[in-house]
Amino acid sequence: MLSYRDQYIIFADKANWKEDIYLRLIHQSNKKAWAITVGCLAAAFISFLFLPENIVVHFSGSMPDGYADKALIFLFPCLQALLLSVGEIKSFQYWCIYCKTAVKTKFQYYMILFSVITIIAFFEVIVIFFSFSQGAA
Numbered sequence: 001m002l003s004y005r006d007q008y009i010i011f012a013d014k015a016n017w018k019e020d021i022y023l024r025l026i027h028q029s030n031k032k033a034w035a036i037t038v039g040c041l042a043a044a045f046i047s048f049l050f051l052p053e054n055i056v057v058h059f060s061g062s063m064p065d066g067y068a069d070k071a072l073i074f075l076f077p078c079l080q081a082l083l084l085s086v087g088e089i090k091s092f093q094y095w096c097i098y099c100k101t102a103v104k105t106k107f108q109y110y111m112i113l114f115s116v117i118t119i120i121a122f123f124e125v126i127v128i129f130f131s132f133s134q135g136a137a
Helices: 004-013 017-050 070-087 090-098 106-136
Strands: 054-060 063-069
Touching: 017 070, 017 106, 054 070, 054 106, 063 070, 070 090, 070 106, 090 106
Parallel strands: none
Antiparallel strands: 054 063
């Protein structure tokens, strides 16, 4: 294993050292996205035990008006895992970056993917919160 100083020297010798540093940051961001997905899966398992039989799945304004079975809480982590798995396919990455999309670099690609995973996690928390508050009412 190279020390941090040795890694920096290796990067400094390369002509594209900035891209190498970005790729290391990207790799870390993807690990963080998987960590969020695992956290959402854990939250789904824990909350599944305590959720009422029907959970909130649709909001009108700020009030919930649509309900579904509580097993649907696993949809969020499954969707996150599917997006991250598809996001790892090299041909899909190539299409997103090089085929006239708004994404121009791998760094942007992975940051957008991380943002989408975070937004899905936020919605899972909202659904769990409103389901508990509706169940208590």
